[in-house]
Amino acid sequence: MALRGAMMGWGAGLLLGLLSAGRLLAQDTSRASHADTLRLKADTTKTGVRLMTEGTITYKLQSADAPKPEAAILASTSYVLSLKGSRVRTDFAGILGSTTTIYSSLTHAGALLQEYGQEKILIRMNKEDFEDLGKPSRMTYTFTGDTATIAGYPCKRAIGRTPAGDTLMIWYTPDLLPQNKEYSYRFNPLPGLPLAYEGRMGPSKVTFTAVKVSLDPVPSAKFDIPKSGGYREMSYEESKKVR
Template sequence: MKRIYLIAVLLVSVLVSGSLMAQNAQPRKLTEATISYDIVINTNNSTPKAADLLDGAVSIIYLKGNSSRSEMVSSLGTQSTIIDGKTGNVTILKEYGEQKYMINLTANDWKESNKKYEDVTFTYENEFKTISGYNCQKATGKLADGSSFTVYFTKDLIPVNRDFQYLNKALPGLAMQYEANMGKQKVTYTVSSINFNLVPAAKFDTPKSGYRVMTYDESKGAN
């Protein structure tokens, strides 16, 4: 009788353990997180140029529901992009020394500014590597203009809000390493850490003063 009891206990333990493993294997929806990307720029120039000054910069993404804040921090300054999850409106903050600009975009403006990334198609490859502890699959993205880029993504993390990374919004998971073009230079973003702690709502507030305010159309004329 004791032997039968022990077998029953072991069987239940195995079933429970298997159930927990199956639960742990389920993808995690990214509703709230702080994601840090390291940025590397390969200019292959012996003489430093503006792009070289961005080498070693970081990109920090704050996610809370459908809202997001992306910050690129470098030796040149900080540029932040805040997406309002309720309205779809976008605010871009540029802080370079004493120059501070706030550019307001509607949802349509934001879509227009990213039109080169519309209709990106991905080819998924049977190649994998581990980045920050996550198993990542390789994919090749192709833009409408014929250019392509490489990305490694994980299916273990599924962003609820995808507009913060327009280039990779069609991926079935979070981009953990990807390429982007900055002029003629190739920039590589690689996740260095992901924090799932609560993100303060104040992160998505916009400044009330201290910035030169511009519309999207005005910002295009200023470039």
């Protein structure tokens, strides 16, 4: 039970830290979706650089210093970041359950969905809620000259420092620029999308490494908040008390 609770809390916090509640995008969501699809594979800047208006990045997770039970859980866990115009979805799924976040930087609203065993929880969140939960994830960066290739993309290394003083490594590719500059509290200062980075689960460092990057269109329905499905609704303030 302790491990399950730790994973629930860590997963929710980490995934919400990837989101952003920043400035309003100057576009209508329905019209943007069509325009985004048309521009999806267009080279909008210089050769080799692509504006990622929509698509998905699938990451694998691993930890070298986590206890064996937690390390095994992480190894069987997937994390998927989905982007479509002003909308963001993250899916964190493993043997203990799943955590999904849905957020629109156009409306500054979204929801957190958690499914663990028979328990299904829906937490609707506004701009202030996302900002509150994302504060610990904001980082300042130092850029290095190191390079690597990840998931077929050239990457550069940056060192991020959290408000708590943790130093974490990030590899980002300047060849993929997110159209939605406010998709992430943690990564929006980077001049490209992160394809490998470190996070924390308690005292353990966890490495996220991209194994697949898809620029295919993402269905709009993927970003809809469920209206049925047996979820028990909980307010953000209530969720803070049980986290």
